[in-house]
Amino acid sequence: MTAYGYIRKSVVHDAARMLSPEMQEEAIRRLASADGHADVVILSDLDISGRKGRERRPGWDELLRAVEDGVATGVYAYSLSRFARSVSQLADFFELCDKRKIRVRVDRDHIDTSTATGKLTSNILASLAQFEADVASERVKDAFAAKRARDDGWDGPGQPAYGQRPGEDVTIVLDAFRERGSYDGAARSLNEQGVPCRVRGAAWSGTVVRSIIQREAPNEVLPTSGRGAPAGKRSFRFSGLVRCSTCEARGVRVGSKASTFLTGSYNKRHGDVRYACSRARTVPHARGWVNETKLLPVVKAEAERALVSIRRMQKGTAADEAELRRLAEKRRRVLVNFEDGLYDKAERDVRLTSIAEEESKLSAVHWIKLLTMPPDIEHDDPAKVNAYLRRLFSHVEVDMSEKAYRGPSKWVPAMTFEWRDPAMRGDDEDDAA
Ligand SMILES: [Zn+2]
Known part of the structure; x- marks a missing residue:
């Protein structure tokens, strides 16, 4: 049974207060002795101002x-204002004490949380x-409303709308949109003309164009098409794995969240991925x-090269x-x-766990466990293949700068493989280096 008293003296030196x-x-x-507490811990x-948080008030921190x-x-104080200088701080404190069933009594404000009136006060x-x-x-x-009323172009507490900053011209965006008839088309046209985007180094995207059209010419906004069918449960062998080296090399980025990976899709008409x-x-x-189908044989050949290293590792160093x-x-x-009864079950498990931990630290063992059974890259479940490939490679860069064409791919693009563990590269790679 320990009663606590809290004293705070403010920095304000005002005789009246x-x-x-x-x-x-x-x-x-x-107060405490009236409750039968002969001894009180005074903090x-x-x-120190009552507006300071617990990190700046050591006594308050100890009390909490x-x-x-x-x-x-039990907690005792002279007045409520000793605890805190804001209602929310006070309310938090009373709630905490209420949860712990701790009585709070305040002398000057006649508060006692063990009484009905005291509970009402804390509510x-x-x-x-x-x-x-x-x-x-x-x-x-x-x-915000007042600021908006004063300043017509003000667009909330974030950034000013496009067109507000020097060098930004909304009419160029509108013209491009009207000429091409689509957001993506307008973005492409702006990129071709070399019109700088708001974010330095970024490229125009359909999304950015749409937001400008929505604000500047709301009656020209295109009806939403049914494009972009849900991806469904199909998983792709190379998702999160293949990147566009054309965009990488140019340092092009569209928005900060845009993925640098190529997007997989299933083409119904041709029945291909x-x-x-x-x-x-x-x-x-x-x-x-x-x-x-064009990427598959190359990726497969590269992954098979890892088998050479795996076999080498399976042998292990001396x-x-x-x-x-x-x-x-x-x-x-x-x-x-x-078995002999020297260790009980708990002791055995502790020791076995530490042995297993030591084993897992041997990287060769670790890799062999992961890679001894490579999946059939062409025929196994794509999700399983994807997981395997992503353990091998951090990513694969695909050269997308070749000539455009329609219909199924005719060429195998140039590809660069980034191995997660350089030691896993095939032996011939070491020879070439
Ligand atoms: Zn690209």
């Missing part, structure tokens, strides 16, 4: 910890805190997409071998000791 620590302590002790923050840990059975505080927050957010909204660069529609670009033998022997001894 001055509450001396001695006076506060006296009030606390009087204090002197010359005593409440949180359930050490305190009122909670509503007041909510009110305070609502008023604050309303103030912000009002300020293809990968497209999402930027090919708007950025001057040659090859827009490539068939999976040191690895010795270490593995030592761990195997260790495991055998643990099991024998368990």
Whole structure:
């Protein structure tokens, strides 16, 4: 049973508002002894504002910890304003004490949370805190509304609308849109003309053009087409794996979140899987997409080269071998000791786990476990193949700068493989280096 008293003396040196620590302590002790607490732990923050958080008020921090840990059975203070200077802070404090069933008594404000009136007071505080927050957010909204009324082009607290900054011309965007009749077409045209985009180094995209049309010429906004069917459950062998080296090389980016990976899709008419660069529609670009059947043999050949390294690793170095033998022997001894009753089940499991951890640190063992059974890249479940390939490669760059064409791909594009573990590259690669 520990009672806590909290004293705070503000930095404000105003005789009328001055509450001396001695006076506060006296009030606390009087209240506590009336409740049968002969001893009170007094925590204090002197010359510290009540607006400061717990990290700046050591005494307050200690009090909160005593409440949180359930050490305190009662909290005493001279007045509410000693605890905090904002209603929301106060409400939080009362809620915390209420959860821990800790009684709070405040001398001057006649608050006692063990009574019905005291509970009512803490409820009122909670509503007041909510009110305070609502008023604050309303103030912000009002300020925005006032600013919008004064400044016609103001577009919220973020960035000014396109066309507001020097060098930006909305009419060029509108003309491109009217001429091409589509957002992507307009974006492509702007990129071809070399019109700079808002974000430096970025390229125009259909999305950006659409947002400008929506604001500048709302009655010209195109009806949403049914394009972009849901992807469904089909998974692609190369998703998150193949990147467009054409865009990579140019450093083109469209928006900050745009994926640099090619997008897989299933073409119903030709019954094939293809990968497209999402930027090919708007950025001057040659090859827009490539068939999976064209990429497959190259990726497969590259992945097979890893088998050479895997076989080499399966043999392992002499040191690895010795270490593995030592761990195997260790495991055998643990099991024998368990059989003999020297170790109980818990002891056995702790020891086996630590042995397994040591084994997993041997990278060769780790890789062999992952790669000993490569899937059939052409025929196995695409999701399984994708997982395997992504363990091998961090990504594969595909050259999309070749001549554009219609219909199925006729050429195998140039590809660059980035291995996750350089040691996994095939032996011939080492010879070439
Ligand atoms: Zn591209």
